[in-house]
Amino acid sequence: MALPALGLDSWSLLDIFLFQLLLLLLPPSMTVVGDGQGPIPRVKYHAAFISEVSCLSTDSSSLTPSHHLSTGDGRRALSLFHQKGLQDFDTLLLSGDEGTLYVGVREAILALDIQDPGVPRLKNMIPWPASDRKKSECAFKKKSNETQCFNFIRVLVSFNATHLYACGTFAFSPACTFIELQDSNLLPISEDKVVEGKGQSPFDPAHKHTAVLADGTLYSGTMNNFLGSEPILLRTLGSQPVLKTDIFLQWLQSDASFVASIPSTQVVYFFFEETASEFEFFEKLHTSRVARICKNDMGGEKLLQKKWTTFLKAQLLCAQPGQLPFNVIRHAVLLADNSSNDPHVYAVFTSQWQVVGTRSSAVCAFSLKDIQRVFEGKYKELNKETSRWTTYGFSDISPRPGSCSEGPSSDKALTFMKDHFLMDEPVVGTPLLVKSGVEYTRLVVETAQGVHGHSHLVMYLGTSTGSLHKAVVSGDNSAYLVEEIQLFPAPEPVRNLQLAPTQGAVFAGFSGGIWRIPRANCSVYESCVDCVLARDPHCAWDPESRICRLLPTPIPKSWKQDMQQGNPGWACASGPMGRSRLPQSRPQIIKEVLAVPNSILELPCPHLSALASYHWSHGTATIPDASSAVYRGSLLLLLRDGAWGLYQCWATENDFSYPVVSYWVDSQDQPLALDPELAGIPRERVEAPLTRVGGGAALAAQRSYWPHFLTVTVLLALVLSGALIILLASPLGALRARGKVQGCGTLNSREKAPLSREQCLQPPKECRTSAGDVDIDNNLQGTEVA
Ligand SMILES: *[C@@H]1O[C@H](CO)[C@@H](O)[C@H](O)[C@H]1NC(C)=O
Numbered sequence: 001m002a003l004p005a006l007g008l009d010s011w012s013l014l015d016i017f018l019f020q021l022l023l024l025l026l027p028p029s030m031t032v033v034g035d036g037q038g039p040i041p042r043v044k045y046h047a048a049f050i051s052e053v054s055c056l057s058t059d060s061s062s063l064t065p066s067h068h069l070s071t072g073d074g075r076r077a078l079s080l081f082h083q084k085g086l087q088d089f090d091t092l093l094l095s096g097d098e099g100t101l102y103v104g105v106r107e108a109i110l111a112l113d114i115q116d117p118g119v120p121r122l123k124n125m126i127p128w129p130a131s132d133r134k135k136s137e138c139a140f141k142k143k144s145n146e147t148q149c150f151n152f153i154r155v156l157v158s159f160n161a162t163h164l165y166a167c168g169t170f171a172f173s174p175a176c177t178f179i180e181l182q183d184s185n186l187l188p189i190s191e192d193k194v195v196e197g198k199g200q201s202p203f204d205p206a207h208k209h210t211a212v213l214a215d216g217t218l219y220s221g222t223m224n225n226f227l228g229s230e231p232i233l234l235r236t237l238g239s240q241p242v243l244k245t246d247i248f249l250q251w252l253q254s255d256a257s258f259v260a261s262i263p264s265t266q267v268v269y270f271f272f273e274e275t276a277s278e279f280e281f282f283e284k285l286h287t288s289r290v291a292r293i294c295k296n297d298m299g300g301e302k303l304l305q306k307k308w309t310t311f312l313k314a315q316l317l318c319a320q321p322g323q324l325p326f327n328v329i330r331h332a333v334l335l336a337d338n339s340s341n342d343p344h345v346y347a348v349f350t351s352q353w354q355v356v357g358t359r360s361s362a363v364c365a366f367s368l369k370d371i372q373r374v375f376e377g378k379y380k381e382l383n384k385e386t387s388r389w390t391t392y393g394f395s396d397i398s399p400r401p402g403s404c405s406e407g408p409s410s411d412k413a414l415t416f417m418k419d420h421f422l423m424d425e426p427v428v429g430t431p432l433l434v435k436s437g438v439e440y441t442r443l444v445v446e447t448a449q450g451v452h453g454h455s456h457l458v459m460y461l462g463t464s465t466g467s468l469h470k471a472v473v474s475g476d477n478s479a480y481l482v483e484e485i486q487l488f489p490a491p492e493p494v495r496n497l498q499l500a501p502t503q504g505a506v507f508a509g510f511s512g513g514i515w516r517i518p519r520a521n522c523s524v525y526e527s528c529v530d531c532v533l534a535r536d537p538h539c540a541w542d543p544e545s546r547i548c549r550l551l552p553t554p555i556p557k558s559w560k561q562d563m564q565q566g567n568p569g570w571a572c573a574s575g576p577m578g579r580s581r582l583p584q585s586r587p588q589i590i591k592e593v594l595a596v597p598n599s600i601l602e603l604p605c606p607h608l609s610a611l612a613s614y615h616w617s618h619g620t621a622t623i624p625d626a627s628s629a630v631y632r633g634s635l636l637l638l639l640r641d642g643a644w645g646l647y648q649c650w651a652t653e654n655d656f657s658y659p660v661v662s663y664w665v666d667s668q669d670q671p672l673a674l675d676p677e678l679a680g681i682p683r684e685r686v687e688a689p690l691t692r693v694g695g696g697a698a699l700a701a702q703r704s705y706w707p708h709f710l711t712v713t714v715l716l717a718l719v720l721s722g723a724l725i726i727l728l729a730s731p732l733g734a735l736r737a738r739g740k741v742q743g744c745g746t747l748n749s750r751e752k753a754p755l756s757r758e759q760c761l762q763p764p765k766e767c768r769t770s771a772g773d774v775d776i777d778n779n780l781q782g783t784e785v786a
């Protein structure tokens with residue numbers, strides 16, 4: 001028989017059999033690598049938060065703060081402002097000097113001091129509740145007095161140096177007011193200053209809206225009636241006449257839902273979604289739009305009185321070639337960057353065709369030049385008889401109708417504008433990021449200069465389940481995700497994002513408060529290799545202090561970064577000779593494990609990056625073989641003869657491989673001679689194997705011999721499966737609870753998990769991380785640093 005010739009006795013075969021049985025009993029481990037789902041975040045955190053519980057006394061100037069740190073991942077310890085009685089942190093406004101963040105919450109407006117890096121400090125707060133009369137009218141009209149009949153702040157803009165302008169839903173009866181500032185403190189709102197705000201704020205807090213102040217004039221897009229069936233684009237404030245969209249001409253479909261407005265020199269762009277009427281389609285088809293109006297529009301005299309005479313709209317198309325378009329726009333921003341002479345609008349989209357449970361989103365970039373070009377092109381025209389939209393070429397009217405020419409337009413031009421408001425061509429965007437399994441709700445963008453002077457587009461994307469993705473767009477117009485931070489313990493949408501560039505932070509509002517999220521925490525990357533692999537434009541390796549740091553200005557040229565490839569091969573080679581060599585793959589530290597023969601050993605491997613692929617090696621051989629298996633990243637090892645020696649977990653990312661952790665596994669009974677290759681590498685004794693199954697000893701008590709092996713094995717399998725399950729219940733439980741990799745908190749018994757116990761001797765806050773929430777092991781002691 002061939003098997004004995006391999007030098008295996010029946011006991012080791014039985015051991016292998018039982019080991020394989022054990023593997024069958026393990027719950028399937030999940031694959032980490034994304035399968036056509038778009039980019040996956042390289043690292044994921046559950047934010048820990050530091051918050052200040054302020055007790056507001058009657059005199060709002062005397063606050064008694066106390067600090068409080070929540071559980072979560074200490075590597076992303078974020079500041080949270082929240083306060084009892086305050087909710088719906090929906091509207092954010094940054095002061096010109098970036099020292100104050102004004103926040104519109106339900107029935108109040110706050111001024112937060114954000115100059116210090118910690119928790120935003122409440123400077124002052126002014127209540128602005130809907131009046132009792134409006135509240136009772138609202139309840140009378142069958143709206144909820146628990147959730148709807150309040151004043152939800154919807155518009156908050158800086159009007160001039162001394163005044164803000166604010167609007168709210170005011171219990172389904174929109175209202176607006178000026179708010180005076182004194183040293184960026186808000187002065188109380190007097191009731192007689194509150195005016196009607198129809199067309200500026202929606203009635204219903206659930207309705208979308210947008211508003212922007214440009215040259216002292218407010219442009220707003222929202223629902224103009226109680227029922228939410230009459231959308232409007234409105235111009236108010238300032239010295240120009242009040243103008244609005246015409247309802248009867250159906251410039252906007254009755255379900256138009258506005259998400260953003262962006263002023264430019266001559267025009268204001270509005271971004272919204274509505275039912276498309278120009279396509280013949282068997283179901284209700286949503287489409288995303290950009291509309292524009294001219295700032296110098298004065299309205300018509302006889303025709304189009306008090307109406308826009310320059311309203312035009314076009315389709316926005318965000319699609320991958322050959323795929324259904326992402327047709328529902330959720331938010332849009334302009335990158336305020338004057339280095340480029342072709343500014344772009346960045347917008348997040350979802351799709352109407354979502355298979356239940358699998359949401360997906362896309363981010364597209366639209367060039368302002370493309371938008372302008374489409375608005376200068378052909379129109380569409382509705383044939384009233386066939387109810388079909390057809391292309392209408394160019395009109396011979398001069399100046400071109402809808403262009404921002406000075407002076408009154410002719411009646412002919414105005415008549416033309418009444419029916420020619422839809423452009424023929426769509427504005428086609430460039431998809432930068434397409435990702436399934438996530439629904440983006442908001443975004444903010446900025447550019448960041450890397451070490452080599454190139455500027456990189458960075459997008460912070462809020463999701464409907466309360467996480468924030470930091471995405472970086474690489475040279476070929478595709479984005480990768482540097483990190484994901486889960487902000488809230490329970491899934492709920494990110495309501496708003498505000499970037500404060502000089503503060504180096506993003507502020508995120510949600511139902512219960514406001515987060516301050518620093519752009520990056522570079523010190524989470526503990527080695528040059530990890531720092532370079534991360535490809536975060538804000539972080540680079542400082543070879544002098546040997547830490548990964550936030551890039552200061554001016555940029556130190558000696559710092560290491562490789563934004564193009566993210567390959568530490570060159571960036572992290574050290575020393576004058578080092579430039580010609582790859583960073584050494586010799587481990588920096590070896591963990592020594594003394595183990596009992598015939599036991600099962602689990603060797604963990606911290607998965608620092610979700611983008612890396614991991615494999616194990618034994619000496620020069622790759623494994624697993626018959627007596628080993630990789631389970632959720634850890635190596636399960638059946639310790640038979642020849643199983644001793646060097647085990648290394650390798651990560652390969654951006655074409656670069658490096659050992660994440662190295663173990664020297666030695667027999668307790670007869671230690672091996674030291675491998676001369678590994679001489680000089682520091683060693684760290686790890687006291688005992690993590691998981692031990694006393695296979696051999698138990699089995700030796702049984703009487704059995706080779707010819708009966710199969711029979712006995714089957715019987716044994718039956719008898720022992722039960723015993724084994726009980727025997728393994730604890731290590732298995734531990735394995736199950738390990739989640740992806742992490743799981744300090746779930747291991748409690750000494751003999752079960754000395755390795756893990758050692759991890760748990762790390763600062764306790766890291767160990768309170770709940771199982772399964774982190775993809776990366778906190779224990780970085782085994783990480784190799786080049
Ligand atoms: C940044 O990461 C380091 C290392 O994990 C951690 O000690 C520190 O608290 C983190 N800082 C913040 C502000 O999250």
Ligand SMILES: *[C@@H]1O[C@H](CO)[C@@H](O)[C@H](O)[C@H]1NC(C)=O
Pocket residue numbers: 145146
């Ligand atoms: C809402 O109205 C009901 C019945 O009119 C009343 O019992 C309840 O207290 C009201 N809730 C609030 C928050 O005003």
Ligand SMILES: *[C@@H]1O[C@H](CO)[C@@H](O)[C@H](O)[C@H]1NC(C)=O
Pocket residue numbers: 159160161162163178
């Ligand atoms: C700002 O606007 C308010 C409201 O119109 C006005 O009362 C105030 O005088 C203005 N302040 C300045 C400095 O122009």
Ligand SMILES: *[C@@H]1O[C@H](CO)[C@@H](O)[C@H](O)[C@H]1NC(C)=O
Pocket residue numbers: 337338339
């Ligand atoms: C934008 O341009 C202005 C003046 O032209 C300049 O002062 C400012 O520094 C520029 N900003 C950036 C981010 O380049």
